Amino acid sequence: MTNIDYKVIVGLEIHVQLATRTKMFCGCELIFAAEPNSRVCPVCLGLPGALPVMNKQAVEFAILTALSLNCKVAEFTKWDRKSYYYPDLPKNYQISQYDLPIGSTGFIEIPLPDGKVKKIRIRRVHLEEDAGKNIHSEGNFSQVDLNRAGTPLLEIVTEPDINSAEEVRLLAIELQRIVRFLGVSEADMQKGHMRFEPNVNLHIKKDNNEYKTPITEIKNLNSFKALEKSVAFEAQRQLAEFLDSGKVMQSGNKKTLGWDDIREVTVLQREKEEAHDYRYFPDPDLVPVVVNKKWLVEIKTKLCELPLTMQNRFVSEYGLSDYDAGVLTADKAAAEFFDNTVKAGGDAKRICNLVTQTGLKIANEKNCKVSQLGISPQKLAELAKMVEAGQISATASVTIFEKMTQSESAPQQIAESLNLLQKSDEGELEKIVDEVIAANPQAVEDAKSGDKKSKKANGFLMGQVMQKTKGTANPQVVAKILSSKLNKGI
Amino acid sequence: MGQKKIDIEQVRQVAKLARLALSDAEIVQFAVQLSAILEYVEKLNQLDTSKVEPLAHCLPINNCLRTDEIKQSLGTEKTLANAPQKDEQFFLVPKILEEPGGL
Numbered sequence: 246m247t248n249i250d251y252k253v254i255v256g257l258e259i260h261v262q263l264a265t266r267t268k269m270f271c272g273c274e275l276i277f278a279a280e281p282n283s284r285v286c287p288v289c290l291g292l293p294g295a296l297p298v299m300n301k302q303a304v305e306f307a308i309l310t311a312l313s314l315n316c317k318v319a320e321f322t323k324w325d326r327k328s329y330y331y332p333d334l335p336k337n338y339q340i341s342q343y344d345l346p347i348g349s350t351g352f353i354e355i356p357l358p359d360g361k362v363k364k365i366r367i368r369r370v371h372l373e374e375d376a377g378k379n380i381h382s383e384g385n386f387s388q389v390d391l392n393r394a395g396t397p398l399l400e401i402v403t404e405p406d407i408n409s410a411e412e413v414r415l416l417a418i419e420l421q422r423i424v425r426f427l428g429v430s431e432a433d434m435q436k437g438h439m440r441f442e443p444n445v446n447l448h449i450k451k452d453n454n455e456y457k458t459p460i461t462e463i464k465n466l467n468s469f470k471a472l473e474k475s476v477a478f479e480a481q482r483q484l485a486e487f488l489d490s491g492k493v494m495q496s497g498n499k500k501t502l503g504w505d506d507i508r509e510v511t512v513l514q515r516e517k518e519e520a521h522d523y524r525y526f527p528d529p530d531l532v533p534v535v536v537n538k539k540w541l542v543e544i545k546t547k548l549c550e551l552p553l554t555m556q557n558r559f560v561s562e563y564g565l566s567d568y569d570a571g572v573l574t575a576d577k578a579a580a581e582f583f584d585n586t587v588k589a590g591g592d593a594k595r596i597c598n599l600v601t602q603t604g605l606k607i608a609n610e611k612n613c614k615v616s617q618l619g620i621s622p623q624k625l626a627e628l629a630k631m632v633e634a635g636q637i638s639a640t641a642s643v644t645i646f647e648k649m650t651q652s653e654s655a656p657q658q659i660a661e662s663l664n665l666l667q668k669s670d671e672g673e674l675e676k677i678v679d680e681v682i683a684a685n686p687q688a689v690e691d692a693k694s695g696d697k698k699s700k701k702a703n704g705f706l707m708g709q710v711m712q713k714t715k716g717t718a719n720p721q722v723v724a725k726i727l728s729s730k731l732n733k734g735i
Numbered sequence: 736m737g738q739k740k741i742d743i744e745q746v747r748q749v750a751k752l753a754r755l756a757l758s759d760a761e762i763v764q765f766a767v768q769l770s771a772i773l774e775y776v777e778k779l780n781q782l783d784t785s786k787v788e789p790l791a792h793c794l795p796i797n798n799c800l801r802t803d804e805i806k807q808s809l810g811t812e813k814t815l816a817n818a819p820q821k822d823e824q825f826f827l828v829p830k831i832l833e834e835p836g837g838l
Contacts, residue, residue: 391814522752532792
């Protein structure tokens, strides 16, 4: 029997659309789903005499991202023309960066399910412009919309350090979190703000020999699900192909594939053109970019605590579970709101529950950020403290939270006006417990019996107290009084 | 004259990439002419450029940047004004078959 062991090797290219207001080289507005061809100018069209001018914001977003991915930022970078003919590219070349990318040799850290962190090296980060959109409709023609032509894209290329379909997805999610934290991209998958191209092959050990399968590149994936599934599929397909044909990697046998979302299979596209077929050369219309120390320092001031660092801090400093910390740091606004609330006082776990279980739900319904609900971190901290002090129940805190989004009042006032304050006064509650005990001798008997009936009877007595106080008694205090009375044997 | 710098197959390939339809006679003609041009340019190799930085741009300036401010676009009607074929909102091109873009 043959002995086979294999390792999946994946390198990922990611295109991220930057959140600038205008295009990369002209002032046309970037707006989703605008009227076709309404946001187009002579620069987008590549008309003779039109001159592209760099968007400073896009360059700064690119540098900021490169910094957060631990890249070396180029002191000197330039623009190159990548020539190819396609109807969505009116100039017949794409402005990109070839030999001097704005960022190089960095790394990204991704959290793995087992709690470990994996470091994936980043080969390069460069800026380029997007092409327009071809719409393949019925009939003998295709329609072309150039609104997207010239949109600033950041292309991020990793080294082949990724070793499973799951890792590819985790990397994509982590990158989405990072660009959102930095505010350089909305990273909205539905709007095509992130597109992925994994390069996949296998290193196979068979009978003490190592074989490498031909590399395949899967083009234009625009969801995490498609990304993960296509890599998983491709790994299995390559293994089967190798076992069947023994085909190994050779110069020129790299293939380009597409992903069929419905059948969930990869399908062969054209053979990859060799790099020199793009005939890259420096764009004479654009002057180089020099990033001096002063500019770099200025950009560095816009760096923020990155999501994974923040997630780890929430675990180590506030004692949250990794899961809770992950939920909070999926959204920067929620993470900062939580952080500020904890700093304003109150138990971190309690605040986490309020933010994730109630806050995010209401924010979602209102289609806004949890920080935009009109509740200050200070007020939410007060609410959390009231639960901690037993003044209100956890259930009541949800009701009060909801009211707080509609009212300026402090949580204490709202609790009073809705009669949600719990009675914790032992003397007062003791009187009520005594009344209940006197009125229900059978239940008291059962509760004291210590057998099966006792639990049920205890619950009944608790219920009677709650009923008499219209649900305002602090259950913990009642339980304490009740148990001490029953144990004393009255 | 020694080995041709560009052979007929290379001319065909470059013409294909540039979407130029050339006749066989033109391909032969251009192979000769392009080779002559490359041979002429090759004279530059006689210079020692090992200590010269590659020139990225012929103008001695850099960082021509603009602020991220919206400017008026042409609008759909004007954008399509020169299109050989169009409909209400789109450029029309001959049906695109299997051959994805290069992004």
